[in-house]
Amino acid sequence: xxxxTEFWETLAKKALLLANFQKIRYNKTIIAKGxxxxxxxxxxxxxxxxxxxxxxxxxxxxxxxxxxxxxRGFDSGNxxxxxxxxxxxxxxxxxxxxxxxxxxxxxxxxxxxxxxxxIIIVTAYPDYVFQGYEVxxxxxxxxxxREDKIREALKLAIKETRRLxxxxxxxxxxxxxxxxxxxxxxxFKSDRKKVTAVTRTKEEAFYARxxxxxxxxxxxxIRIHNRYLVNLRHVDRIGNTFCLCGGEKLPVxxxxxxxxxxxxxxxxxxx
Numbered sequence: 437x438x439x440x441t442e443f444w445e446t447l448a449k450k451a452l453l454l455a456n457f458q459k460i461r462y463n464k465t466i467i468a469k470g471x472x473x474x475x476x477x478x479x480x481x482x483x484x485x486x487x488x489x490x491x492x493x494x495x496x497x498x499x500x501x502x503x504x505x506x507x508r509g510f511d512s513g514n515x516x517x518x519x520x521x522x523x524x525x526x527x528x529x530x531x532x533x534x535x536x537x538x539x540x541x542x543x544x545x546x547x548x549x550x551x552x553x554x555i556i557i558v559t560a561y562p563d564y565v566f567q568g569y570e571v572x573x574x575x576x577x578x579x580x581x582r583e584d585k586i587r588e589a590l591k592l593a594i595k596e597t598r599r600l601x602x603x604x605x606x607x608x609x610x611x612x613x614x615x616x617x618x619x620x621x622x623x624f625k626s627d628r629k630k631v632t633a634v635t636r637t638k639e640e641a642f643y644a645r646x647x648x649x650x651x652x653x654x655x656x657x658i659r660i661h662n663r664y665l666v667n668l669r670h671v672d673r674i675g676n677t678f679c680l681c682g683g684e685k686l687p688v689x690x691x692x693x694x695x696x697x698x699x700x701x702x703x704x705x706x707x
Contacts, residue, residue, distance in 0.1 A: 475505040475594065476524065480516040480542070481531040481558065486579075487511070490529055490558070493586050503594070513537030517545055525553055527593045529577075532559040532567075543571035552600050554593045602654070605633065609642045616640065622682030623666040624649055624657075636682065658699050661689045674700050 477494055481487045487509040498505045508525070510516040514537055516530075528546070532539030543555055557568045560579035568576060574596060575589040605621060607614040620635045626646040633640045650659055656668050666681045673680040674696060679688050688696055 473504075475503050475597070476526045477505055477507045478510065478516065478520065478525040478528045478553075479507065480510040480513065480528065480534070480539075482511050482534045483531075484511070486531075490581075490586065493583055494529075494590060497587050497590055501591075501594075513539070513542030513545075516542060520546060520550055520553070524550055526597045527554045527556065527590070529556050529558050532557055533561060540567050540571060543568075543573070547571055554596050554600075556589050556593060605653075607633065607640055607642045609640075614640050618654070618667070619669065621667050622670045622684070623664055623686065626663045626665075634682070658692075658696060660692045660696050661687050663687075668699055668703055671700060671703070 475498060477498075479487050479490050479494075481490070491507050491509060495505065495507060508519060510519055513534060516528075517537075530539050530543060534542075539557065539559070546553060546555075554574045555568075555571060556575045556577060557573045558577045558579060558581065562578065574593060577585050577589055603618055604615045605618055607616070616633055616635065622634045622636070624646060625632045625634060629643055629645075630641050631644045631646055631649060633642075646659075646663070646665055650657065650665055653665075657665055658668055659665050660679055664686050666679065666686065670682045671679050672683075674688065676693065677688055678685050679696065679700075680686075
């Protein structure tokens, strides 16, 4: 027979599990607040010893920084391309002189489907530094490399990945993640438990609360109605009961009218 104390403890645990489930259900991002993202590091070099050596330095540095990481090694440009098409990366250490597909050609192809990956060129040939501008290389490390240079480039690359992440809105749905540049979003529209992000070319619907999205977004997004949250950069005109956003006429509630007028005036003054 279950005691009254055990009954209440079991009930409390079930309530906590339900609360956590609801929290995850409405969380738009892959990672809940307070949980650090796993940094995806790729190393491409046809010399196994150098890949292992570089991997050890990177892993040690990230452990000291308290950053979870996953490091993948590739021995050729073709292998790297296949790997990144299956699973994206955040930071890439790329040797420029490899057998088969060289570093510049590899990086050029990567940029077509992974424009934001931070590329650090590792090379024994200084001349490749100039070619790296074509593929928007972030940093250059000359072989034989020094550990302090690797650590320095890695820290700067991590800051860059975080800066790039702040420029996107991440939507998780159906086991997949959609990433939309913030500047391309016209507005968010709420309909019961669903929110739709509207851009010039598409609409993405997902489960969320508009109030949660409003709290997470940077300045520049403003509430105009209990169902609408607009990107001020796409607002061209406002009236007493409406605003034109991305060419669409959206309703403005009485409660939001004054805040919108002030924000729009500030936008006009700053342009």
